[in-house]
Amino acid sequence: MVFSSILFLFRFLPIMLVVYYCTPRRFRNAVLFGGSLVFYAWGEPVYIVLILFSTLVAYCAGLRLSYYQKRENKRGQICSLTIACVVSLLLLGFFKYADFFLRMAGYIADVEMPQLNLPLPIGISFYTFQTMSYVIDVYRKEVKVQKNFVTFGTYVALFPQLIAGPIIRYQTVEEQMVKRKETIDLFSKGIVRFMIGLGKKVLIANPIGDLFREIAGMGAADLTTVSAWLGVIAFTLQIYFDFSGYSDMAIGLGSMFGFSFPENFRHPYESRSITEFWRRWHISLGTWFKEYVYIPLGGNRKGFGRQILNISIVWLLTGLWHGAYGNFVVWGIYYGILLMIEKLLWKPVFSRLPSFFMHLYTMFFVILGWGIFSWQDMADGTNYFKTLFGISGNFVNREAMYLLSSYLILLVIAIIGSVSLLRTCINRFFLPEKTMRREVCGTLFVVVVFILSVALLVNSSYNPFLYFRF
Numbered sequence: 001m002v003f004s005s006i007l008f009l010f011r012f013l014p015i016m017l018v019v020y021y022c023t024p025r026r027f028r029n030a031v032l033f034g035g036s037l038v039f040y041a042w043g044e045p046v047y048i049v050l051i052l053f054s055t056l057v058a059y060c061a062g063l064r065l066s067y068y069q070k071r072e073n074k075r076g077q078i079c080s081l082t083i084a085c086v087v088s089l090l091l092l093g094f095f096k097y098a099d100f101f102l103r104m105a106g107y108i109a110d111v112e113m114p115q116l117n118l119p120l121p122i123g124i125s126f127y128t129f130q131t132m133s134y135v136i137d138v139y140r141k142e143v144k145v146q147k148n149f150v151t152f153g154t155y156v157a158l159f160p161q162l163i164a165g166p167i168i169r170y171q172t173v174e175e176q177m178v179k180r181k182e183t184i185d186l187f188s189k190g191i192v193r194f195m196i197g198l199g200k201k202v203l204i205a206n207p208i209g210d211l212f213r214e215i216a217g218m219g220a221a222d223l224t225t226v227s228a229w230l231g232v233i234a235f236t237l238q239i240y241f242d243f244s245g246y247s248d249m250a251i252g253l254g255s256m257f258g259f260s261f262p263e264n265f266r267h268p269y270e271s272r273s274i275t276e277f278w279r280r281w282h283i284s285l286g287t288w289f290k291e292y293v294y295i296p297l298g299g300n301r302k303g304f305g306r307q308i309l310n311i312s313i314v315w316l317l318t319g320l321w322h323g324a325y326g327n328f329v330v331w332g333i334y335y336g337i338l339l340m341i342e343k344l345l346w347k348p349v350f351s352r353l354p355s356f357f358m359h360l361y362t363m364f365f366v367i368l369g370w371g372i373f374s375w376q377d378m379a380d381g382t383n384y385f386k387t388l389f390g391i392s393g394n395f396v397n398r399e400a401m402y403l404l405s406s407y408l409i410l411l412v413i414a415i416i417g418s419v420s421l422l423r424t425c426i427n428r429f430f431l432p433e434k435t436m437r438r439e440v441c442g443t444l445f446v447v448v449v450f451i452l453s454v455a456l457l458v459n460s461s462y463n464p465f466l467y468f469r470f
Helices: 006-022 025-041 045-070 074-109 124-139 149-157 184-216 225-256 274-280 283-294 304-322 326-345 355-373 378-388 398-417 421-430 436-458
Strands: none
Touching: 006 025, 006 436, 025 045, 025 149, 045 074, 045 124, 045 149, 074 124, 124 149, 124 283, 184 225, 184 398, 184 436, 225 355, 225 378, 225 398, 274 283, 274 326, 274 355, 283 304, 304 326, 326 355, 326 378, 355 378, 398 421
16 A cells, blocks of 8 residues: 555545544554554555564564663673564565575576565565664663553554655654654644645656656667656656655654654755765665664774775665665665765865855766666666767657657756755745735645645556665
8 A cells, every 4th residue: 555545545544543533542552553554464464474573573672671781781682682683684684685695696606596586575674774773772772662562563563654764763753652742733734744745756756757767668779868868867856756755745644643753855956965965865764874884883983994984884785775786786886985085075175166066066976876776777777878978879869859848847847846946935035924825825735736646646557656665
């Protein structure tokens, strides 16, 4: 089940809201836990066992850690932490990387290894990182152990952020799990945020995704330099509106149930460096790797050489987190190299350049990065990049110009919508104060977005979010 579906919008969500708010407060976590499991099981009932097992492992590990901490048994604490993390990583590794290791073993042994072709359980990368962060934080004594299994299970399986994040640390919602306060103001803001996210997905990401798929499906003879650039720009916009749209919907849904989730995007395409871009894009993933990998490795505290090594490790793992395919590994290494170059050249070079130039530099390499990310095949991806830089293929043809003219208005809307310029102008010059006019205009805009989104969904097929496959 996906948020951008008629089933979710007009059946699951209304039923959940009615049942939740008709239930006494002390039982509301149980309603959320049960509803979240139904939500997850709707598409993959078999993997309910997996998420419950992961939840149980982390829950028991937390209890054991608390037990050993009271007795100041360091060995017991380390053992509990290690077992929980190893089990979680083994589950993630088996489903996500088994075929990768089989391919590598076959390559080394020069034999053809059979592939398991296991379907990836939806959301496993996200909820695995959440359960691991909880266990690590209990070990560090940064959070108190949660002794109520239903409350802890609600944290892990909470349907608004279960499938594709944000990756929420337990300490962020620890108090909200037991003492959250649902208000009309928070609920109404949640509805608005959800509808904006729905519009991002249905009205912008999906149509631009059609453009990208059409270009990606072109044969080498039909692909031109213009269409290749059009394709990577389309994917750059698609993945932003798709993923940030999901995050908006998740945050909005959380607000409807009384939660305040952290932001996952802060206009990343306004960045003026690759470093800044990754402080604005998928913030929860970057925070997770910073807190649980980069800083424990030493961060920037052990000299420049060690910092470069730590960055390399983090970005290799970031690439692998997205999948055990060559394009993701190359993508992770690509960003690791760019970040290392910025560390080396920031003071002597980059800090002296105009901000406009730095923005162009950042977006150029971000767009190339999404080109690598989108590869389905390394050989095809290499050929695509050759055409992108004019090494092979024609510069332009009639089909490229037709696609450009057909999607130009949508692309312009998407580019404007990906930055904060339009909102800033409206707030400053047209609707500068919180007046009735501003409230009415905002409400009408959101309602129109929702109606248009539903109208498109009625006649559309299944349209999952891009990050569902991670």
